[in-house]
Amino acid sequence: MASSSNERSKSKSNADDRHSSSSTTLQPLDRSQSRIPEPNEPLWKKLFGHEISILNCFGFFSSAHSHSSSARVYQIWPGRNVFFFRGRLICGPDPRGLLLTSVSVILSEWTFCNYICSRTLLDQFVLIVTLSVLLTAVVIVSLIMASTRDPGIIPRNESSPLEDIASSSRVRSRRITIDGIEVRIKYCRICKIFRPPRSFHCQVCDNCVEKFDHHCPWLSQCVGLRNNRYYMMFIFMALVFFVYMLSFSWWKIGKKMSDNEWGGFRAAAELPETFALALFSFGAIGFLGGLAIFHVYLIIVNQTARENFKQRFSKSPNPFDKGVINNIKEALFSRLPPSKINFRAVVEAQDGSIRSTNSAANSIRIDDGSTSVVQNNINQEDM
Ligand SMILES: [Zn+2]
Numbered sequence: 001m002a003s004s005s006n007e008r009s010k011s012k013s014n015a016d017d018r019h020s021s022s023s024t025t026l027q028p029l030d031r032s033q034s035r036i037p038e039p040n041e042p043l044w045k046k047l048f049g050h051e052i053s054i055l056n057c058f059g060f061f062s063s064a065h066s067h068s069s070s071a072r073v074y075q076i077w078p079g080r081n082v083f084f085f086r087g088r089l090i091c092g093p094d095p096r097g098l099l100l101t102s103v104s105v106i107l108s109e110w111t112f113c114n115y116i117c118s119r120t121l122l123d124q125f126v127l128i129v130t131l132s133v134l135l136t137a138v139v140i141v142s143l144i145m146a147s148t149r150d151p152g153i154i155p156r157n158e159s160s161p162l163e164d165i166a167s168s169s170r171v172r173s174r175r176i177t178i179d180g181i182e183v184r185i186k187y188c189r190i191c192k193i194f195r196p197p198r199s200f201h202c203q204v205c206d207n208c209v210e211k212f213d214h215h216c217p218w219l220s221q222c223v224g225l226r227n228n229r230y231y232m233m234f235i236f237m238a239l240v241f242f243v244y245m246l247s248f249s250w251w252k253i254g255k256k257m258s259d260n261e262w263g264g265f266r267a268a269a270e271l272p273e274t275f276a277l278a279l280f281s282f283g284a285i286g287f288l289g290g291l292a293i294f295h296v297y298l299i300i301v302n303q304t305a306r307e308n309f310k311q312r313f314s315k316s317p318n319p320f321d322k323g324v325i326n327n328i329k330e331a332l333f334s335r336l337p338p339s340k341i342n343f344r345a346v347v348e349a350q351d352g353s354i355r356s357t358n359s360a361a362n363s364i365r366i367d368d369g370s371t372s373v374v375q376n377n378i379n380q381e382d383m
């Protein structure tokens, strides 16, 4: 799988960015082998694989920016990501999970307003409806923030002098020392970099992501360094939202049953929408509650989900663990680093190749206390 991805990767160009190497020549994209959408492909085609012509007429969702001589980084980005609003928002390759999550929340709110809230039943009707609308808005905003941000994608190298040599197991990984504890860093043959500690190549999105936690199908996005706190915010706000939904639907079922002396089956037959919302909310609370507990634990011990599943620190101490308070501060309140890739940067065609207007040193600095600095530029001397 990795090798086939590598082959495909070799056939395409790498996008350049602020942190890319000085050799920034990019080859024109071969669309016949491309796994990324066309630059002017509308949102609905990205989502469903076909055009919805009426929406497309307005061009609102189109990321159209087709220049014969210039393009933007997002248009030739070799990962599988889908971009919206001309590279301003980035998502995983299949945004249908994000759409399904959004529809679930909005449909629950619609059911709540139409079938549960009524002026005859609730004294504080306006307040209860207003709160539910506010909660819905917060859930949707946190969902969009978590799912459309760059999760911490690491720039690729266009080529590596060690590419062939690095395929041998002898140089596939290196060891660096963090706070006196040895940590192994691995070479990614697709991105052609020695990736920083805690990062991992997402097989779904086809990118190396910093502090990779997991790829979330409900967000259609990787959860990594730059969106983990928004992911947490989404989980907790969605949990509060569904507790709110369940409380009122449960209350209504109970009140109707006692007022009319209905049994359980009669109540389900008379109030199918309320029952459906109660059941769905109950399931969502179980799922989100489990996720919330697990991720709070991960924050406290400063581990990613991947590190936990792989039991990365079962035999050696966790060099990233700074104590409960500092771990919480780091995860939720520290300043987030800016994106390492400017997906809207212009790349211009020059002599049959596409050249980025941005160039900078291609190194990744791991600002992690006493952590070493890892250079992604691989020199022959490093051997
Ligand atoms: Zn990679």
Ligand SMILES: [Zn+2]
Binding pocket: 092, 202, 203, 204, 205, 206, 214, 215, 216, 221, 222, 223
């Ligand atoms: Zn991913």
